[in-house]
Amino acid sequence: MNFDKREERLGTQSVKWDKAGELFGVTDALPMWVADMDFRAPEAITEALKVRLDHGIFGYTAPDQKTKDAVCGWMQNRHGWKVNPESITFSPGVVTALGMAVQAFTEPEDQVVVQPPVYTPFYHMIEKNGRRILHNPLQKKDGTYAMDFEDLETKLSDPSVKLFILCNPHNPSGRSWGREDLLKLGELCLEHGVTVVSDEIHSDLMLYGHKHTPFASLSDDFAEISVTCAAPSKTFNIAGLQASAIIIPDRLKRAKFSASLQRNGLGGLNAFAVTAIEAAYSKGGPWLDELISYLEKNMNEAEAFLSTELPKVKMMKPDASYLIWLDFSAYGLSDAELQQRMLKKGKVILEPGTKYGPGGEGFMRLNAGCSLATLQDGLRRIKAALA
Numbered sequence: 001m002n003f004d005k006r007e008e009r010l011g012t013q014s015v016k017w018d019k020a021g022e023l024f025g026v027t028d029a030l031p032m033w034v035a036d037m038d039f040r041a042p043e044a045i046t047e048a049l050k051v052r053l054d055h056g057i058f059g060y061t062a063p064d065q066k067t068k069d070a071v072c073g074w075m076q077n078r079h080g081w082k083v084n085p086e087s088i089t090f091s092p093g094v095v096t097a098l099g100m101a102v103q104a105f106t107e108p109e110d111q112v113v114v115q116p117p118v119y120t121p122f123y124h125m126i127e128k129n130g131r132r133i134l135h136n137p138l139q140k141k142d143g144t145y146a147m148d149f150e151d152l153e154t155k156l157s158d159p160s161v162k163l164f165i166l167c168n169p170h171n172p173s174g175r176s177w178g179r180e181d182l183l184k185l186g187e188l189c190l191e192h193g194v195t196v197v198s199d200e201i202h203s204d205l206m207l208y209g210h211k212h213t214p215f216a217s218l219s220d221d222f223a224e225i226s227v228t229c230a231a232p233s234k235t236f237n238i239a240g241l242q243a244s245a246i247i248i249p250d251r252l253k254r255a256k257f258s259a260s261l262q263r264n265g266l267g268g269l270n271a272f273a274v275t276a277i278e279a280a281y282s283k284g285g286p287w288l289d290e291l292i293s294y295l296e297k298n299m300n301e302a303e304a305f306l307s308t309e310l311p312k313v314k315m316m317k318p319d320a321s322y323l324i325w326l327d328f329s330a331y332g333l334s335d336a337e338l339q340q341r342m343l344k345k346g347k348v349i350l351e352p353g354t355k356y357g358p359g360g361e362g363f364m365r366l367n368a369g370c371s372l373a374t375l376q377d378g379l380r381r382i383k384a385a386l387a
């Protein structure tokens with residue numbers, strides 16, 4: 001796959017490219033915000049979709065044993081995690097699944113713990129469902145984030161806390177949580193009877209040889225309190241197809257989750273989503289390996305550029321994903337001013353850090369899921385914005 005090729009995305013109703021003008025009020029800025037990539041999906045997926053398309057009949061479609069086997073095969077091969085096919089349910093998106101989990105495992109006014117700064121829809125899915133957010137803020141340590149277990153224990157001891165939403169690997173920083181952290185947090189959640197939703201949507205995009213640890217893989221006890229959200233959408237750049245696999249080993253929890261889906265009329269998946277999941281998870285491995293090498297080069301390029309051209313900008317080098325969390329606080333600009341400078345002076349669109357909740361102040365998130373030339377263009381624009 002030629003990841004250097006610049007693909008035209010304007011005019012495809014792309015949120016990242018076509019909605020930017022409406023949302024940010026600029027029409028000539030390079031979009032490096034929403035988390036999808038500017039690469040074509042692997043041929044293994046597009047070819048499977050063509051065959052499906054050529055059939056010409058798109059009636060109601062449901063994932064079946066074959067789909068589940070593809071998910072299990074992927075988890076085993078890629079993450080060394082043996083998943084029981086019975087534990088798999090499907091949801092159009094991971095965000096949808098987060099909402100379903102909030103509805104299934106909490107009551108109105110219950111509290112849900114999240115670790116800011118974190119992916120914005122975590123907050124939306126809690127609040128829009130009439131539940132309350134409880135923050136267990138991540139701590140900056142040695143140029144990355146660390147969990148604050150003392151604070152977590154206090155927060156989990158509150159009897160109104162029923163759910164913990166973990167982001168592993170973490171968006172926006174790309175931090176991958178290791179065994180030790182996961183063991184500590186799992187023990188605390190077990191002790192306090194709190195269900196863990198582990199959003200592992202970025203877990204296939206492990207860089208520099210880092211290994212992903214699925215939370216549920218650590219013990220049977222953890223598996224019993226877990227809801228793992230996996231998806232080929234970030235991995236293979238098929239977010240617009242809306243396909244995710246939700247792994248819930250406990251039968252009762254799975255039934256509650258499925259009841260939530262049904263209550264919201266979310267019975268199946270669209271025909272293309274089913275085909276895409278199967279093709280991605282059964283044939284996408286070699287493409288993903290190539291992608292990961294390319295993303296590592298992009299990350300190295302960003303790191304080198306920033307250290308020589310913009311040393312005041314601190315980059316949290318990701319363990320996973322194509323996202324880069326950048327700390328601009330040394331410039332002493334307000335978040336609004338930083339954003340305006342990027343948009344109007346640099347002509348580049350980054351995600352403002354404040355979107356990710358407390359701890360995001362002074363940061364912006366750069367999407368490096370693009371060709372090296374586009375990334376270099378974006379970095380030069382960031383430099384111009386700060387000049």
Ligand SMILES: Cc1ncc(COP(=O)(O)O)c(C=O)c1O
Pocket residue numbers: 035092093094095096119167171199201202231233239243244
């Ligand atoms: C942590 C996390 N969860 C979920 C999503 C979106 O998932 P979906 O498109 O399947 O709803 C994203 C997208 O950026 C994400 O970063």
